[in-house]
Amino acid sequence: MPLARWSSAALFVLATLLHPAHMQAADEVTVHGLNQAEFSLNDDPDLARGFSRERLENWLDLDFRLDDVLVGFRYEAYQPPERSADEVTEGITQRFAEFDFGRGGARIGNFYGMFGRGLLWRSYEERAIRIDGNMDGVYFWGGLGSISAQVFSGRVNKGREELNRERKDVLWGADVETELPHGVVAGASYLLQTDHTMHEEAVAGRLSYSHDYFDLYGEAARINRLHGGGRSGTGYYGALSAYPFSFLSFTLEYKEYNHFRFSPIGEDKTENNNPPALSRENSYTLITRNPHQLDTGDEKGFQLEVISTPIEGSTVTVNRTETTKVTGDLLRHSGLKFQEWYGEWRQEVGEGWIIAVAYDYLEDKLPTKNHTPVLDIECLLDGDWGVRGEYQFQQQENELGEITRDHLVLLEIHASYDLIVSAVAEHAQSVRPGDPPLDDYLYGQIDYRISENNFITVTAGKRQGGFVCIGGVCRLVPPLEGAEVILLTSF
Amino acid sequence: MNRPASMIVVALAGLIALVAAPSEILAGRLAIGGDAPDFTLKNLAGEKVTLSEALENGPVLLDFWALWCKPCLKALPSTSALHDEFSEKGLTVLAINTDSPRSAAKVKPYIKTKHYSMEVLLDPNQKLQRLYRFNSIPQVYLIAQDGSIAYSQLGYSPALEERLESEVVKLFTTKSAPEEETHN
Incomplete structure (x- = not known):
């Protein structure tokens, strides 16, 4: 019943926009929303390769804030999605509650995050390329003095198809970073994903140094596939930014990724990490x-x-x-x-x-x-x-x-x-x-x-x-x- | 009803919503007068900068930009000039870079070579973009010392550059006016 689905989505947007009472349930509650709708009617002959002639995609984000608490959800609808001729899907794909504790916070439900520069873990959304690697679980972050930390446990989004699928495997992660004297920052990350078929652990260490004339960043990581996952992998990334003259600066980066694909268990389209591509x-x-x-x-x-x-x-x-x-x-x-x-x-x-x-x-x-x-x-x-x-x-x-x-x-x-x-x-x-x-x-x-x-x-x-x-x-x-x-x- | 018909229903509903919704409803949490969400980000030296702490010194100007965004790069000189002109009066200018980690190493060289003087913060996973709910840059928020949004603008043009400066001036004028009255 595509029409019913779309009509209800449209009515929902209308109701939200047209009724001030929904916007201000209490004096302290604020509501914010963002809706993106994309429609195309396409007669290009190349679309025979699997793209749909008519396409309507919609993302609606709504969130409500009361003091230090933020709750929200995302409703997505595809009639059909870009690369499918038949599939019509819609539903709530994200919901979350976030609490701000001042020196840190916690989020339950869907979240995004990153360790270091994403060598081992980066959960992000880039709608322009239809990437949405949101996690579903719990995420804590905080800092005390010169030390900051992040901890999470969550199931990985496996793409738009997840509207019809279930997230199964859990990824655990922890990261700690400390500011040392003389502009040095050190950090370490640990990730774990396991089920009855596979057990993978990943560790990374990073170091950065900031000076008036140059900056250094280096990170080394290793993925240990303890059983069921094939060869272990390594990843190295380094960057030197220098400012030798007032009219000239340069950046030199190096990467080396060997068996460093870190995907959710049983998945080959999504990755848990997004290391610098250097392109x-x-x-x-x-x-x-x-x-x-x-x-x-x-x-x-x-x-x-x-x-x-x-x-x-x-x-x-x-x-x-x-x-x-x-x-x-x-x-x-x-x-x-x-x-x-x-x-x-x-x-x-x-x-x-x-x-x-x-x-x-x-x-x-x-x-x-x-x-x-x-x-x-x-x-x-x-x-x-x-x-x-x-x-x-x-x-x-x-x-x-x-x-x-x-x-x-x-x-x-x-x-x-x-x-x-x-x-x-x-x-x-x-x-x-x-x-x-x-x-x-x-x-x-x-x-x-x-x-x-x-x-x-x-x-x-x-x-x-x-x-x-x-x-x-x-x-x-x-x-x-x-x-x-x-x-x-x-x- | 077939699929195109349902699409027309959705499109019409969207248009009706846009036309019929009063502007004060369309302008929500981040509208003028609303509270700017607090945040903490690191600057280019790796130090943490918190909005609420910056507001203790006076108004704050947030300018969201990225290296790939040409209009953003055109706007940066005027953002830096605002810092030079108003920082002594208490304005904190925070240029928030939203490049992803792939470009993180190139941000500081660009700022150094162009001799920009304002503070640059890094938001490589677009955390603030989600918090402030916008999709396009350059996006500017001028935040009054009480934490409310005094002015916001999207895009770049010479006219917008002048408009932003006049809004900054206005903010300081309205701030100093009651003090002058008190003295009198």
């Missing part, structure tokens, strides 16, 4: 089309990023990234998984003009080689208004030596976040003489703030599909040939 996240569309997906099972690599302000109003960024298999050689590129060079010069010119030129070279293991220059010009007019234009070109050579070229033009007029009108045109072409264009794309988008807390985004036309990656975790965004509406309401 640059670019904002230009064509550069993001060929991302590196983090493989915690077998990879090592480094990332060096230099940032400089050589002259007034300019920012220069240079990034060098390389990742190989653990057995590979970073300097000789053996066992290469991907490498990237990125350079960008951003310059403020006169009153309100910003011009940026960028160049990206990316090579992956196939090998596919991408060269992508970008020109980005923005003019901030008086008041709220501004115009921006972007031209991106990409030449891609695949493993067979075939070359394709892609041109993308973006034009945008914006009035802060109140109104953004943009149009994007893209033309892809094989370089072999006589070949027809691979495809042309053209779509427009309007972002409009309906009222103080209400936004709508409407996209219409034909848009290329591709990956969106955050922290090495990727989502394949389907191509669009039709319309998409996103409605965001907070109250």
